[in-house]
Amino acid sequence: MKKATIAAVLTASALVLTACSGGTDSNTESNGSDASSPDLNIGNFLDITSWDPSLADIGFDGPYLSAVYDPLVALDADGNPIPALATDWEVSDDFLTVTMNLRTDAKFSDGEVFNADAAVASLEYLKAGARSGEAYLNVDSVSAVDEDTIEFDLTQRDDTLLYFMGLGRSYMVSPAAISAGSLATTPVGSGPYTLDAATSVPGAEYHFAKVADHWDAATYTFPNLAIFPIMDATARHNAMLSGQINVNFAEPANIPQAEQNGWTVTSKVSGWVGLQFTDQTGDKFEPLGDERVRQALNYAFDGAAILDSIGSGAGEVSNQVFPSGSLGYDESLNGLYPYDVDKAKALLAEAGYADGFALTMPMSPIFQTWQAVAEQSLAAIGITVTWDDMQMPDYQINAPTYPVFISFLAMDSNPVATVARQVTSTQWYNPTPAYAAFPDVLAAVDTVHTATGEEQIQATADLNKLLTEKAWWSVWYQSANTYFGADDITVTPVTGMMFPTLRYIQHD
Numbered sequence: 134m135k136k137a138t139i140a141a142v143l144t145a146s147a148l149v150l151t152a153c154s155g156g157t158d159s160n161t162e163s164n165g166s167d168a169s170s171p172d173l174n175i176g177n178f179l180d181i182t183s184w185d186p187s188l189a190d191i192g193f194d195g196p197y198l199s200a201v202y203d204p205l206v207a208l209d210a211d212g213n214p215i216p217a218l219a220t221d222w223e224v225s226d227d228f229l230t231v232t233m234n235l236r237t238d239a240k241f242s243d244g245e246v247f248n249a250d251a252a253v254a255s256l257e258y259l260k261a262g263a264r265s266g267e268a269y270l271n272v273d274s275v276s277a278v279d280e281d282t283i284e285f286d287l288t289q290r291d292d293t294l295l296y297f298m299g300l301g302r303s304y305m306v307s308p309a310a311i312s313a314g315s316l317a318t319t320p321v322g323s324g325p326y327t328l329d330a331a332t333s334v335p336g337a338e339y340h341f342a343k344v345a346d347h348w349d350a351a352t353y354t355f356p357n358l359a360i361f362p363i364m365d366a367t368a369r370h371n372a373m374l375s376g377q378i379n380v381n382f383a384e385p386a387n388i389p390q391a392e393q394n395g396w397t398v399t400s401k402v403s404g405w406v407g408l409q410f411t412d413q414t415g416d417k418f419e420p421l422g423d424e425r426v427r428q429a430l431n432y433a434f435d436g437a438a439i440l441d442s443i444g445s446g447a448g449e450v451s452n453q454v455f456p457s458g459s460l461g462y463d464e465s466l467n468g469l470y471p472y473d474v475d476k477a478k479a480l481l482a483e484a485g486y487a488d489g490f491a492l493t494m495p496m497s498p499i500f501q502t503w504q505a506v507a508e509q510s511l512a513a514i515g516i517t518v519t520w521d522d523m524q525m526p527d528y529q530i531n532a533p534t535y536p537v538f539i540s541f542l543a544m545d546s547n548p549v550a551t552v553a554r555q556v557t558s559t560q561w562y563n564p565t566p567a568y569a570a571f572p573d574v575l576a577a578v579d580t581v582h583t584a585t586g587e588e589q590i591q592a593t594a595d596l597n598k599l600l601t602e603k604a605w606w607s608v609w610y611q612s613a614n615t616y617f618g619a620d621d622i623t624v625t626p627v628t629g630m631m632f633p634t635l636r637y638i639q640h641d
Contacts, residue, residue, distance in 0.1 A: 169640075170354050170355050170356060170640040171355070171379060171619070171621070171622075171640070172355060172356060172357040172358070172359070173355035173357070173358045173359070173379065173380065173622070173635075173638065174358075174359045174360075174361070174377065174378045174379050174380070175196050175358075175359070175360045175361065175378060175380045175381075175638070176361050176363050176369040176372050176373060176377075176378035176380065176381040176382060177193055177196060177197075177360055177361065177362050177363070177382055177632060178193050178362070178363075178364060178369075178382045178631075178632070179192075179193040179362055179364065180335075180336050180362035181194050181197040181198075181339075181362070182194055183317050184197070184198075184201070184316060184317055184318060184319070184320040184328075185262075185316035185317040185320075186198055186202060186259065186262075186265060186301070186302075186304040186306065186316075187258055187259050187261070187262025187263065187264065187265045187266075187316075188262060188263060188264055188265075188317065189264060189265075189301070190264060191264075191300060191301035191302070191630070192543060192630075192631040192632075193382075193631050193632045194301065194632075195301060195630050195631070195632045195633055195634040195635075196360055196632055196633075196634065196635055196638070197339065197360060198301060198304055198634075199301075199324065199634035199635045199636065200324055200325065200326040200328070200341050200358055200360070200635055201242075201320040201321075201322045201324040201326060201327060201328055201341070202304035202305060202306065202320065202322030202323070202324045203217055203218050203239060203247075203304070203305055203322060203323045203324050203325075203349075204217045204218065204298065204299065204301070204303040204304050204305070205217060205218045205219040205233065205235075205252065205256075205298060205303040205305060206219055206222075206295055206298040206299040206303050207299050207634070207636065208296070208299035208300060208546070208627060208629070208630075210625050210626075210627055210637065211546060212296065212299075212459075212545070212546020212547050212627065212628060212629055213546075214295035214296060214298070214299045215299070217299075217303075217349075218235060218236050218239055218247065218252070218305055218323070219233040219234065219235055219236075220233075220234045220235065220236055221233070221234050222234070222295070228287070228290035228291075229286065229287045229288075229289070229290070230284060230285065230286055230287070231284070231285040231287070231294065231295075232278070232282065232283070232284050232285075233282065233283050233284075233285075234281060234282055235247070235248070235249060235252060235281045235282065235283065236281075236348060237280075237281050238348045239323045239348050240323060241305075241306075241307040241310075241321055241322060241323050242307070242321050242322065242323070242324075242327050242344070243307050243309055243310065243321050245307050245308060245309055247305060247323050248280050248281060249277035249278065249279065249280055249281055249282060249283050250277050250308075251305065251307070251308050252275075252277075252283050252305060253275050253276060253277050253283060254308040254311060255304075255305045255306050255308070255311070256269070256272075256275045256283075256303075257275060258306065258311050259302060259303070259304075260272055260275075265302045267297060267302065267558075268293075268294060268297035268298055268300075268302035268303070269294070269302075270291075270558075271287050271288050271289050271290075271291040271294070272285055272286070272287055272288075272291075272294070273286045273287060273288045274286045290582070292549040292582070292589075293547060293549050293550045293553055296545070296546075296547040296549075296550050297550065300545075300629050300630065301630070301634070304322060305322060305323060306320075306321060306322055307321040307322070309321070323347075323348075324344070324347075325343065325344055325347045325349065325350065325352070325353035325635070326341035326342060326343055326344060326353070326358050327341060327342050327344060328340075328341055329341060329342050336362065337361070337362070338359060338360070338361050339359065339360045339361075340357075340358070340359045341357070341358040341359070341360075342357070343355075343356055343357065343358070352636050353635060353636070354639075354640050355640065358635075361377070361378055366383075366384045369381050369382065369383070370383065370384065370387050373396075373617060374394075379618065379619035379622055380616065380617070380618050380619070380622055380624060380638055381616065381617040381618075382614070382615075382616060382632055383398075383615045383616060383617040384445070384615070385400070385444070385445035385446065385447035385613070385615050386445045387617075388615065391617045395620045396617045396618060396619060396620060397617065397618040397619070397620065397622065397623045397624070397641075398615065398616075398617060399615070399616050399618075399623065399624050399625065399626055400447060400613040400614060400615040400616070400626060401613055401614065401626035401627070401628055402448060402449055402456050402457050402458075402544065402611040402612065402613050402628060403543060403544065403612060403613060403614040403626070403628060403631060404541050404542055404543045404544055404611070404612050404614075404631075405451070405454050405540075405541075405542055405544060405606075405608050405609075405610070405611050405612070406439075406444070406448075406503070406540070406541050406608075406609050406610055406611075406612050407434070407436075407539075407540065407606060407607045407608040407609040407610075408430060408507075408537050408538070408539060408540065408606065408607035409532075409537070409538055409539075409540035409542065409562055409563075409606060410427060410536065410537055410605065410606060410607070411533050411534075411535070411536055411537070411538075411562075411563065411564065411565070412536040412537075412567070413427070413567045413570075413571070413603075413605060414567050414570050417536050418492075418536035418537075420484070420486055420490055421536050421537065423484040423485075424603055424604060425480040425481070425483050425484040426480070426481060426484050426486065427603070427604035427605075427607070428470070428480055428604040429476075429477040429478075429480040429481045429484075429514060430477075430511075430537075430604065430607045431452060431469075431470035431477075431604050431607045431608075432470050432471070432472065432473045432474070432476045432477035432480070433472075433474065433477045433510045433511060433513065433514045433516075433607075434472065434506075434510050434607060434609050435472035435510070436450045436451070436452075436472070436608075436609040436610045437450045437472070437610075438472075439503070439506055439609050439610060440609070440610040440612075443502055443503060443506065444610060444612055447612065447613040447615055448610050448611050448612040448613045449467075449610060449611045449613075450467060450610050451466075451467045451608055451610060451611045452466055452467055452469050452470050452601055452608050453466045453467070453597055453601045453608060454542075454544060454551065454555045454597075454600075454606060454608060455544070455548065455551055455593070455597050456544045456545070456546065456551075456611065456628045457611055459544075459546060459548065459551075459628065460548040460590050460593065460594075461548035461551060461590065461593035461594050461596075461597050462594075462597070463594055463597055463598055463601075466597070466598060466601045469601060469602065470604075474513050474514060477514045478514050478515065481514060481515065486515070487515075488515055489514060489515020489516045489517065490515075490516060490517075491516075491517050491518075491519065492511070492516055492517070492518050492519070492536075492537060493518070493519045493520075493521060493535065494507075494518055494519075494520060494521070494535055494537055494538055494539070495520070495521050495523060495528055495531055495532045495535050495538050496520040496521065496522050496523070496528075496539075497522070497523055497524060497525045497527070497528035498524070498525065499525055499528075500528070500539045500541075503539050504520070504539070507539055508520075521535075529561055530561075532562070533561060533562055533563070533564045540562060541612065542555075542562060543629070543631060544611070544628055544629070545628065545629045546627065546628045546629045547629070548589075548590065548593040549581060549582075549589070549593065550629075551593070552578065552581055552593060552596060555606075556568050556574075556578065556596075556600065556605070557578055571603070573599060574596075574599060574600065574603070577592070577595055577596040577599050578596060580592040580595070580596075581593050581596055613626075614626060614631060614632075616633075618638070621640060621641045622638065622639070622640055622641065623638075623639055623641055624637060624638050625637040625638075625639070
């Protein structure tokens with residue numbers, strides 16, 4: 134067993150659990166609620182995509198899903214896996230078996246008991262899920278060893294399994310609800326709250342009742358919970374000002390007013406903004422296959438100015454996709470492509486495009502924020518853009534068929550997950566990963582996947598440097614998500630979660 138790795142994980146877990154389970158004091162009621170705590174009313178950016186965790190898009194679904202479901206594995210604020218319904222785990226020496234011990238005091242809201250058989254049923258369901266399956270691509274099978282122990286058998290080493298499980302891909306569901314096929318509308322989990330369907334209005338407001346005997350009640354102290362999906366930022370801010378909500382997915386431009394009101398303000402980088410290239414080989418669009426052209430598309434954008442004017446300064450100017458401050462991040466790379474129109478033109482000329490070229494790109498309402506600056510920046514180096522307008526659902530389907538499109542892509546705390554999601558695995562925004570066509574990139578990826586410990590961290594940093602130098606993307610800046618809480622509520626951001634799960638929203 135990988136004792137050193139496990140020890141580190143368990144140490145971190147113990148610290149987190151200690152912090153979350155501070156014991157019962159005079160302010161704690163019998164159901165775990167803090168007698169001094171207000172109800173929690175969250176203003177979210179988006180409606181829940183599905184109550185079925187196999188179909189949910191975990192980006193903004195965190196508060197919804199974590200209310201009604203418990204995960205096997207959670208994440209700490211730095212993105213490290215920590216125990217939840219799984220109390221601990223061990224990885225075999227050959228990395229092909231993961232054994233987990235489970236809690237014995239959890240039960241589902243329909244009265245069914247959580248045990249190893251229930252966990253196996255949930256994991257098999259999640260493995261087959263259209264979205265949740267991304268966590269279990271290398272899982273061959275899951276089996277019950279005994280009543281409170283399960284075992285994963287892997288087809289190959291997978292250093293991202295526990296991270297993706299903690300990110301929101303290991304929510305346990307009632308076996309009866311799986312059989313009934315009703316999870317999309319009627320969630321049945323073992324979470325700290327249950328959905329009150331009678332008072333909820335889909336698409337407008339969701340109300341939840343606290344579970345009286347939840348095993349982790351000390352972590353979830355708010356007596357009642359409501360979540361309001363409000364896409365319009367001004368409407369969400371007004372809801373905060375009026376007291377309808379006391380936690381908000383906020384606009385950075387409102388930070389001065391938030392501070393004036395005494396609200397808590399927290400933020401952390403969450404995604405990168407720039408141009409996503411889907412054709413580094415030039416098979417679909419020949420100019421993009423030339424590294425000098427991709428580099429020119431990096432020099433053409435003034436990331437600092439764009440972050441300041443469009444992003445309200447909330448984030449970090451950067452040319453890389455590894456989150457600022459994370460493992461694999463290299464601060465020196467942020468100066469690799471300073472804004473330099475002359476340099477961009479010279480590179481295009483060297484590549485045989487002194488007169489520039491014409492480019493067709495997709496556009497949808499959400500990305501219109503950056504449309505003007507993209508058009509102007511590209512025009513400045515001789516690239517003329519024709520825009521194909523479409524609605525957001527069509528954008529997500531069609532944008533990857535273009536060689537270049539404007540993107541805001543989520544980043545991950547885990548460096549190996551960053552390699553997977555940004556480089557090697559098939560994603561909606563990266564339908565045909567091209568890394569294997571570049572021998573140096575392929576070798577660097579293989580090193581990441583075979584190294585361990587500090588050597589693996591260095592390997593991810595080396596891969597990051599190689600890809601940034603090859604201008605694998607045109608990153609303008611890393612954007613930070615901002616959250617407001619009432620004066621006695623704090624949201625702890627977690628890179629990888631566009632909206633943190635409920636364990637990271639606490640009464641101070």
